[in-house]
Amino acid sequence: MDAQMQTPENGVKGRIHSFLSMGAVDGPGLRYVVFLQGCPLRCACCHNPDTWDAAGGTEYTVEDVLRRVRRCKPYIYESGGVTVTGGEPLAQPVFTAALLKALRAEGYHTALDTSGAGALAAAREVLAHTDLVLADLKFSSEEGYRAH
Ligand code: SF4
Numbered sequence: 001m002d003a004q005m006q007t008p009e010n011g012v013k014g015r016i017h018s019f020l021s022m023g024a025v026d027g028p029g030l031r032y033v034v035f036l037q038g039c040p041l042r043c044a045c046c047h048n049p050d051t052w053d054a055a056g057g058t059e060y061t062v063e064d065v066l067r068r069v070r071r072c073k074p075y076i077y078e079s080g081g082v083t084v085t086g087g088e089p090l091a092q093p094v095f096t097a098a099l100l101k102a103l104r105a106e107g108y109h110t111a112l113d114t115s116g117a118g119a120l121a122a123a124r125e126v127l128a129h130t131d132l133v134l135a136d137l138k139f140s141s142e143e144g145y146r147a148h
Contacts, residue, residue, distance in 0.1 A: 009102050010063040014095025017050070017057045017087055019065075021072050027111035027132060029080030032069050036096065039088040040117050043138050044148045051087035062099050069103065081109025083134070090118025093126050100129035 020026075020033040035048070037057030050056070069082055076082065082103050089096040089112055100110045112126060113134040127133070139145050 006063070007102065007105075009098035010061065010066065012062050012095050012098040013059050014062075014092045014099070015054070015057040016060050016065070017048070019068060021068075022075070023083060026083040026085065026113065027081065027134060028109070029078075030076050031080045031111070032072050032076050032082045034065060034082065034084045034099070036084065036086040036089050036092055038091045039086055039115075040091055041088065041115055041138070041145075043115075045138075048087070054091065062095070062102050065099055066102055066106070069108065070106075077108065081111060081131070083111040083113055085113035085134075088115055088117050090114050090116075090123050090126060093118060093122035097122075097125040097129055100126065104129050104131075 015037040017035040017037045019035070023031045023033040026033045035051060037051055038054035039052050042052065084096055084099060100112070103110050109131050110129060111132040111134055112130045113136055115136050115138055139148060
């Protein structure tokens with residue numbers, strides 16, 4: 001199969017805050033990092049409050065993101081990959097699943113950086129296309145979440 005063949009997933013749209021073309025602390029190796037827009041939590045320690053608004057950011061298709069990632073293929077493909085973070089990627093489960101599926105189809109290692117906030121049923125489809133989960137749990141108790 002042509003690795004860059006168009007599929008229905010490639011037209012799925014999501015809202016993205018920003019991109020980082022060379023991340024060194026977001027999973028194994030050098031990684032392309034996609035910061036999704038929108039987060040249901042409001043952590044007191046948040047470094048990226050500008051990702052909170054689900055209506056913010058800019059809309060991209062999966063194919064738009066793939067085009068950006070392919071430009072970095074020479075240095076992320078062999079020992080790195082692509083990390084999807086946010087915001088909270090599970091707040092856009094359909095887009096996140098489609099993006100990870102498309103990336104995997106082109107041979108990229110996929111990582112999901114998530115706080116775990118999201119619907120379990122929707123997360124299952126995302127996890128089916130995820131090689132590595134970076135579980136960024138913020139607190140160890142419900143009281144901790146409510147307090148902070
Ligand atoms: S989960 Fe992450 S993006 Fe969301 S509020 Fe907490 S630190 Fe910020």
